[in-house]
Amino acid sequence: MSCLKPPLFVLLGLASGLAAAAAPPPAPPAPPPIAIAIHGGAGVIDPDKMTPDKAASYRAGLAAALDAGYAILERGGSSLDAVTTAVRILEDDPQFNAGRGAVLNQDGDAELDAAVMDGHGPRAGAVAGVKHVKNPVDLARLVMERSPHVMMTGDGAEEFALEQGVVLVPRGYFRTHQRIAELEEARQAEKARGSNTGTVGAVALDRAGNLAAATSTGGLTNKHRGRVGDTPIIGAGTYANNQTCAVSGTGYGEYFIRAVLAYDICAMVAYKKMTLAQAVTEELHNKLQAAGGEGGVIAIDPSGEIVMDFNSVGMFRAARDARGRREIAMYRDK
Ligand code: ASP
Numbered sequence: 001m002s003c004l005k006p007p008l009f010v011l012l013g014l015a016s017g018l019a020a021a022a023a024p025p026p027a028p029p030a031p032p033p034i035a036i037a038i039h040g041g042a043g044v045i046d047p048d049k050m051t052p053d054k055a056a057s058y059r060a061g062l063a064a065a066l067d068a069g070y071a072i073l074e075r076g077g078s079s080l081d082a083v084t085t086a087v088r089i090l091e092d093d094p095q096f097n098a099g100r101g102a103v104l105n106q107d108g109d110a111e112l113d114a115a116v117m118d119g120h121g122p123r124a125g126a127v128a129g130v131k132h133v134k135n136p137v138d139l140a141r142l143v144m145e146r147s148p149h150v151m152m153t154g155d156g157a158e159e160f161a162l163e164q165g166v167v168l169v170p171r172g173y174f175r176t177h178q179r180i181a182e183l184e185e186a187r188q189a190e191k192a193r194g195s196n197t198g199t200v201g202a203v204a205l206d207r208a209g210n211l212a213a214a215t216s217t218g219g220l221t222n223k224h225r226g227r228v229g230d231t232p233i234i235g236a237g238t239y240a241n242n243q244t245c246a247v248s249g250t251g252y253g254e255y256f257i258r259a260v261l262a263y264d265i266c267a268m269v270a271y272k273k274m275t276l277a278q279a280v281t282e283e284l285h286n287k288l289q290a291a292g293g294e295g296g297v298i299a300i301d302p303s304g305e306i307v308m309d310f311n312s313v314g315m316f317r318a319a320r321d322a323r324g325r326r327e328i329a330m331y332r333d334k
Helices: 008-022 052-074 079-092 136-146 154-164 177-188 253-259 261-271 276-291
Strands: 035-043 112-118 123-130 151-153 200-205 211-217 238-240 246-251 295-300 306-310 314-321 326-329
Touching (some): 052 079, 052 326, 079 112, 079 136, 079 200, 079 211, 112 136, 123 136, 123 154, 136 154, 246 253, 261 295, 276 295, 276 306, 295 314
Parallel strands (some): 123 151
Antiparallel strands (some): 035 200, 112 123
C-alpha cells in the first residue's frame, strides 16, 4: 500500500525543516589560518643603549613590514608575495642589517646575501655577495622564477640583475654613518666579525596553504670579503616546505651552516613528528647552544602556528595571524 505512505522526499524535507528550526544559527566560518612572522635580527640588543625613542623606531619599522605582509595575505595574496614584501621594506629601512644600512665588510663595502623559498614545489632562489642590488630579496626571487638556477653570486648575480631590470645603486647607498662607525670599532678591536643584529627575515602561510620564507642580510661586520653566511644557503638560514614548516634564521651564520639549522627544524617535524615548538627548542637550545652558536629563528607550520625563539639576549621580531594575534617584541619578555 505504498500509495498511502508519504513519499520519502516529503519526509526528508519535513525532517530537515524541523532540524533547521531547532538548530542554532550556523557558526561563522573559521578564519583561514593565514599568518606571518618577521625578524629584524638576533644578538646583543643592549638594554642600556635602547632609548625609548630607539625602541619606538625599531617597533615602527617592524610594524610597517608586518602589516604590509599581512595585508597581502588578507587580500588572498601568496605567502611568497607577503614574505618578499615584508623583507623588502626591512631592507629599505636603514636600522636593519640588510639592504640600506647593511653592515660593512673589511673593505668598508656592503656585501649582501638573500634567499627566498616557496614551500610549494618546493622551489628556491638565492644571491650572495652582491654589492649594487638595492633589494637583494627581489633578485633572489628572480633567480628562482626566471632562471634555471637556485643561487648566483657576485658579478654574475649582478649581471643577471641588470638583464632583469632590477634597481642597481652605487655602493655608497648602503653605507650609513652608524655602520661606518661600527666597522671602525670592530677594526680597532681587531675583531674578524662584529656582534651585531639586524638581519631580516619573514615566514608566512597563505590561504591556499602555501608556506614561504625569505631572509636578507649584510652578514657580519668586518667580515672577510667573499664570506658567505647562512642566509642565502637553502636549509641553513632559510627553508620552506608546505608539508612541514618555513624557517628564517638569524645569528652567527657559520653555526647555522654547520647545523643546517633551518632544514633540520623541518626534518624534526617530518621524521620525528615533533611539534614546531619542540623542534625549534631542540635545535636552538640543545644543538646550536651545545655547538657554541648564538641566534634565533622565526618559524611557521601549515596550521599557522608561529614559533619565534632565540638563545641570544634578544631578537627583533613580530607576528600577526587571523586569530587576532599581533605582537612586536625585542627581549625575552613580550
Ligand atoms: N646570519 C647572518 C650571517 O651570519 C648574520 C645575522 O643574522 O646577524 O650572515
